[in-house]
Amino acid sequence: MGLTVTVLGCSGSYPSPDCACSGYLVSHDTTHVAVDLGPGCLSNLQHHIEIPELSGVVLSHAHPDHWVDLTGLYVALAHRYELEGLPVHGTRQNHEMADLLSAGVHPVFDWHVTGDGDEFAIGSLRFRLSATDHYIETHAVRIDSPEGTSVAYSSDTGPAWELSALGAGIDLALVEATYGTDEEAVGIKHLSAAQAGEAARAAGARALVLTHLWPGSDPAVHARHGEAAYGAPVTIATPHERYTL
Ligand SMILES: [Zn+2]
Numbered sequence: 001m002g003l004t005v006t007v008l009g010c011s012g013s014y015p016s017p018d019c020a021c022s023g024y025l026v027s028h029d030t031t032h033v034a035v036d037l038g039p040g041c042l043s044n045l046q047h048h049i050e051i052p053e054l055s056g057v058v059l060s061h062a063h064p065d066h067w068v069d070l071t072g073l074y075v076a077l078a079h080r081y082e083l084e085g086l087p088v089h090g091t092r093q094n095h096e097m098a099d100l101l102s103a104g105v106h107p108v109f110d111w112h113v114t115g116d117g118d119e120f121a122i123g124s125l126r127f128r129l130s131a132t133d134h135y136i137e138t139h140a141v142r143i144d145s146p147e148g149t150s151v152a153y154s155s156d157t158g159p160a161w162e163l164s165a166l167g168a169g170i171d172l173a174l175v176e177a178t179y180g181t182d183e184e185a186v187g188i189k190h191l192s193a194a195q196a197g198e199a200a201r202a203a204g205a206r207a208l209v210l211t212h213l214w215p216g217s218d219p220a221v222h223a224r225h226g227e228a229a230y231g232a233p234v235t236i237a238t239p240h241e242r243y244t245l
């Protein structure tokens with residue numbers, strides 16, 4: 001099986017009635033990695049794999065909409081499945097907050113504190129990080145399969161970061177587009193749909209998924225502005241949707 005990305009949640013900043021917050025299940029053969037695990041993602045994940053099938057977790061930053069279901073994962077691994085040593089890669093703030101909430105994350109989690117430019121492998125997948133333009137330490141994530149297919153995920157960022165920092169040859173770009181119009185995004189370290197489209201076009205990404213839409217947004221507005229800037233049709237992320245590369 002090739003590289004697949006399944007949307008676990010894609011609501012920007014807080015959950016909407018029908019959408020969990022940010023999380024993506026990236027799979028290749030028997031490797032299954034949760035890239036972010038916001039509120040609602042652990043529930044949605046169990047529609048696609050069993051919790052013990054998870055190979056690791058990569059957290060982009062410590063804003064709650066991107067990671068707090070790690071606390072439920074801790075409880076499931078420790079007290080239902082009695083498993084230890086799941087690799088978790090996250091920022092120093094992720095690590096400190098998880099320690100506070102979970103009364104000690106070792107040995108259930110094998111923690112790796114992340115930094116800008118880090119590269120590492122989980123199972124058959126390779127990961128590369130790039131620090132974005134956001135309010136706290138945040139890492140965009142590139143995922144490469146052994147077949148040479150690549151996914152890039154912006155996490156949260158303002159316009160001062162470039163998607164091309166993750167390198168060339170991106171097959172699928174998941175780019176945050178918190179706001180539908182440029183006016184809403186002025187002075188904010190999130191992207192408008194047009195800024196997301198421009199970022200993907202500049203990086204040469206072959207396909208673009210707009211994600212992290214502010215709850216209550218009109219997806220048609222995001223699609224219109226995103227497509228105009230990207231120069232090709234875009235997809236608006238929805239929970240449980242799967243992209244196969
Ligand atoms: Zn966010």
Ligand SMILES: [Zn+2]
Nearest residue numbers: 061063134156
């Ligand atoms: Zn954030």
